[in-house]
Amino acid sequence: xxxxxxxxxxxxxxxxxxxxxxxxxxxGGQSVAANNGAAEKPASQQSERDWWKNAVIxxxxxxxxQDTNGDGIGDLNGITQRLDYLQELGVDAIWLTPIYPxxxxxxxxxxxxxxxxxxxxxxxxxxxxxxxxxxxxxxRVIMDMVMNHTSDQHRWFLESRSSRDNxxxxxxxxxxxxxxxxxxxxxxxxxWQSYFGYSAWQWDxxxxxxxxxxxxxxxxxxxxxxxKVHQAFKDIIAFWLKRGxxxxxxxxxxxxxxxPKLRDEGVVKxxxxxxxxNAYGDPQLDDSRTNNQPGVHAVIAEMRAxxxxxxxxxxxxxxxxxxxxxxxxxxxxxxxxxxPQKPEFQLPMDTQVGFxxxxxxxxFRSRLIDAETKIDGNTPLLLFDNHDNPRIxxxxxxxxxxxxxxxxxxxxxxxxxxAALFYYGDEIGMxxxxxRRKQDVKDPIGITGWPKEKGRDGERTPMQWNDGANAxxxxxxxxxxxxxxxxxxxxxxxxxxxxxxxxxxxxLIQLKKTVSAFAHGANVMLDTENTAVLSWLxxxxxxxxxxxxxxxxxxxxxxxxxxxxxxxxxxxxxxxLKSPGGADPASLEQIDLGPFxxxxxxxx
Numbered sequence: 001x002x003x004x005x006x007x008x009x010x011x012x013x014x015x016x017x018x019x020x021x022x023x024x025x026x027x028g029g030q031s032v033a034a035n036n037g038a039a040e041k042p043a044s045q046q047s048e049r050d051w052w053k054n055a056v057i058x059x060x061x062x063x064x065x066q067d068t069n070g071d072g073i074g075d076l077n078g079i080t081q082r083l084d085y086l087q088e089l090g091v092d093a094i095w096l097t098p099i100y101p102x103x104x105x106x107x108x109x110x111x112x113x114x115x116x117x118x119x120x121x122x123x124x125x126x127x128x129x130x131x132x133x134x135x136x137x138x139x140r141v142i143m144d145m146v147m148n149h150t151s152d153q154h155r156w157f158l159e160s161r162s163s164r165d166n167x168x169x170x171x172x173x174x175x176x177x178x179x180x181x182x183x184x185x186x187x188x189x190x191x192w193q194s195y196f197g198y199s200a201w202q203w204d205x206x207x208x209x210x211x212x213x214x215x216x217x218x219x220x221x222x223x224x225x226x227x228k229v230h231q232a233f234k235d236i237i238a239f240w241l242k243r244g245x246x247x248x249x250x251x252x253x254x255x256x257x258x259x260p261k262l263r264d265e266g267v268v269k270x271x272x273x274x275x276x277x278n279a280y281g282d283p284q285l286d287d288s289r290t291n292n293q294p295g296v297h298a299v300i301a302e303m304r305a306x307x308x309x310x311x312x313x314x315x316x317x318x319x320x321x322x323x324x325x326x327x328x329x330x331x332x333x334x335x336x337x338x339x340p341q342k343p344e345f346q347l348p349m350d351t352q353v354g355f356x357x358x359x360x361x362x363x364f365r366s367r368l369i370d371a372e373t374k375i376d377g378n379t380p381l382l383l384f385d386n387h388d389n390p391r392i393x394x395x396x397x398x399x400x401x402x403x404x405x406x407x408x409x410x411x412x413x414x415x416x417x418x419a420a421l422f423y424y425g426d427e428i429g430m431x432x433x434x435x436r437r438k439q440d441v442k443d444p445i446g447i448t449g450w451p452k453e454k455g456r457d458g459e460r461t462p463m464q465w466n467d468g469a470n471a472x473x474x475x476x477x478x479x480x481x482x483x484x485x486x487x488x489x490x491x492x493x494x495x496x497x498x499x500x501x502x503x504x505x506x507x508l509i510q511l512k513k514t515v516s517a518f519a520h521g522a523n524v525m526l527d528t529e530n531t532a533v534l535s536w537l538x539x540x541x542x543x544x545x546x547x548x549x550x551x552x553x554x555x556x557x558x559x560x561x562x563x564x565x566x567x568x569x570x571x572x573x574x575x576x577l578k579s580p581g582g583a584d585p586a587s588l589e590q591i592d593l594g595p596f597x598x599x600x601x602x603x604x
Contacts, residue, residue: 048317052247052346053379054519055092055419056509057142057322061387062099062121063107064462065424067474074462074473076122080130083137085491089427090509093140095249095322097387099127103153105218105444107460108144109251110151114236124243131244140246142322147233147299148252149219156232157220164207171229172220173212175262177203185210191264192290197280197448200290214255214290216444224256224295234306241310247320248307250345254325256296259289279453292327297335300344308343322381322421323348326355330370337378347381347419353412354384357395359405359552361534365525368416368536372523380418384409385426391459394432401554403429404596407504407579408550411598414508415538415548417523424463427505428494433483434458442480466492499580507577511600515576516543526561526568533557533593537568545603546576551593561588573601 066078076099086094098108099121108118117127131141150157159168177186188201188210194217201210202217212221222229237248265285268276275283300323307319325348327333333352338344353367371380385392392409393402406429413420434454435441446455457480464486465472471486494502512518521540526547527533535549547568551557561568568588575584577600585591591599 051092051140051317052320052419054512055320056090056414056512057093057095057381057419057421058086058089058091059095059097059386059421059423061097061424061460063479064460064473066463066465067476067478070474070476071120072474072476072478073120075120076117076126076130080126080133083130083133083139086139087137089506090513091139093142093246093320094134095142095421096144098144098146098251103151103218105151106216107443109146110149110153110216110219111146112151112153113155115239128243135244140317140320141244142247142249142320143240143245144251145233145237145248145303146251147222148255149213149215149221152218152220160220161204161207161211164209170226171223173223173258174204174207174209175201175212177201177210180208190262190289191285192258193265193282193285196445197278198282212258214252221255221258224299225260230299230302234302237303237306238310241307241319245319246317247322248303249322249324250300250303251324253300253323254292254296254327255290256299257293259293263289265289279449292332297338297342297344300336301338301342304338304343304345318346320347321345325349326351330367330374334375334378337375347379349421350380350382350418353380353382355389355395359396359408361531361552364412364534364552365528368412368523369525372417380416381421382413382416382418383421383423384413385423385459387423387460388456389459390434391423391430391432392426393429394458398554401596402431403501404579406501407598408552408596410501410505410508411548411550411600412534414505414512415518415600416536417521417538420512422505423459427502428464428489428491429501430461430464430489431483431485432458433461433481433485440481464490466490511576515546515602516540517546517602521546527559530559533559535559535561547573547588547591547599547601547603549591549593549599551595551597554595556595557593557597559591559593561591563589568603571603574604576600576602 060079062079063074065074066082067074068077068081069075098111099117100111101113101116101118102108102110103112117124134141156168156171159166160172175189177188180186185203188199192200194200194213194215196216200213202213203210213219214221265288268284268286270276278284304321307321310319323336323345325333325336330352333348333350336345336348350371353371356363392406396405396409413422435457438450441447441450441455441457443455443457445453446457461480462471462473462478462482467487467490470478471482471490473482494500517538517540521538524537524539526535526537532553533549533551538546547561549559562570570587572587573585579594579597582594582597582599583592593599
């Protein structure tokens with residue numbers, strides 16, 4: 001979940017099958033070489049304790065992945081049906097956006113019951129079957145955990161708003177208005193705004209107070225100053241861990257606390273001193289009183305301690321905690337890992353890299369160096385896409401080389417150190433398809449902010465499995481229209497094309513899992529004065545070194561990694577992966593890259 005102005009403030013199992021698939025690609029233009037002697041054990045044989053450190057995690061938006069009952073909405077049985085596909089791709093874990101019972105105002109992020117499954121997605125038995133079948137394929141299931149707010153239909157809030165002296169009253173944030181009278185609610189307590197437009201305070205006439213909602217009116221914020229809220233969520237986490245989940249992704253985690261003094265937030269101004277106005281006509285605020293407040297880290301540490309107590313022979317290994325962490329700088333990101341004494345997230349999302357939103361070599365290099373040197377040796381979690389942002393084509397594409405640019409982005413994602421998270425459909429290059437008319441919008445953000453804000457429907461369209469009816473997603477009427485692009489961009493077509501983006505993803509993931517320098521090695525930036533090509537070295541002690549070069553321009557480029565500051569000794573290269581039509585360089589001295597071309601080679 002993120003702000004309405006999109007990013008202004010928020011932001012193995014199958015090694016044998018993959019080796020065969022990768023080998024078959026060598027005959028095509030997209031070249032992959034077998035890694036002779038430099039392979040490590042596949043992910044399924046690695047230490048269960050450390051499985052997440054080089055993990056490939058796949059975000060699924062369940063409404064849009066696969067429908068099995070013809071109602072036009074994806075379901076849990078649909079995910080189970082597609083597990084073999086995910087195993088073939090090389091996925092270690094799937095993160096499911098919320099599947100709990102919900103009025104669906106925010107499509108699941110307004111939760112009315114944390115211990116059940118929404119009937120439109122299935123049953124608890126269906127969920128247990130998904131976890132069981134995923135486990136057979138060495139794929140873990142990661143749940144979304146929304147602790148900042150509930151639905152206004154949750155039992156806790158229904159109790160809380162029933163009277164001022166109800167035991168649940170203090171589970172939420174209630175305050176008197178300014179200038180309230182017997183006939184008027186007065187003004188909201190301060191100038192705080194909802195991320196989804198307008199005041200963050202909603203008047204409740206029954207108990208004559210305002211309640212606070214950082215997001216929709218129907219998503220009242222919980223009061224994390226109340227210890228009972230802490231205990232409730234520790235119990236909820238334990239409930240799902242006992243069912244075998246592999247961990248949690250914590251939504252909107254930095255918004256748990258607000259300034260207890262309710263001081264106004266600052267107004268963001270442009271270079272001329274004028275307030276910046278957002279899509280809803282409100283002045284943009286600086287979030288200084290409602291985001292990343294003291295207390296958040298203690299809560300994360302609590303939840304980590306709860307998760308760390310769970311293990312079993314049936315579902316061995318670390319339970320991983322992922323944080324939705326849109327933060328202003330890498331120093332704040334580093335804090336999200338906690339300390340050895342009080343660990344927090346294993347994998348806070350590094351949105352510093354993935355949401356640069358422009359192909360700027362210097363910026364990418366700087367952010368990747370930060371990820372390597374400024375997070376205290378912890379494991380980065382890189383990502384470039386999710387359900388809250390326009391897809392990669394809309395943020396990085398140039399309209400003429402989108403497929404090649406997506407290869408570049410995927411290379412940075414999978415060939416860099418750490419865990420990698422990507423969004424369903426990225427592997428086939430699904431495109432952002434926003435509604436053209438307000439009457440077609442489903443996302444309330446778009447309904448409220450149209451036309452400046454078209455909402456998030458464009459990045460949530462159904463998965464494109466084939467070129468048949470509804471792209472193979474449903475036999476009914478899909479909840480969002482299937483884009484016309486599905487005729488050419490679909491899994492079935494791309495599997496059969498050795499030069500496809502799908503096979504590029506699969507090849508990169510194979511390298512990530514089998515090349516020791518990728519699995520364990522550090523990132524070292526090369527050719528650091530180059531503003532057209534991003535090059536880096538992956539190296540691990542005693543293992544062959546691997547170089548990666550990615551052209552960030554539409555012009556051919558030549559890279560010499562023996563010259564200047566590269567610091568590499570002369571050496572021959574064995575090609576591991578290259579863009580379709582790319583050349584096999586004889587040495588580090590001359591690597592030829594086509595427009596947005598990529599080369600990955602092992603130094604011999």
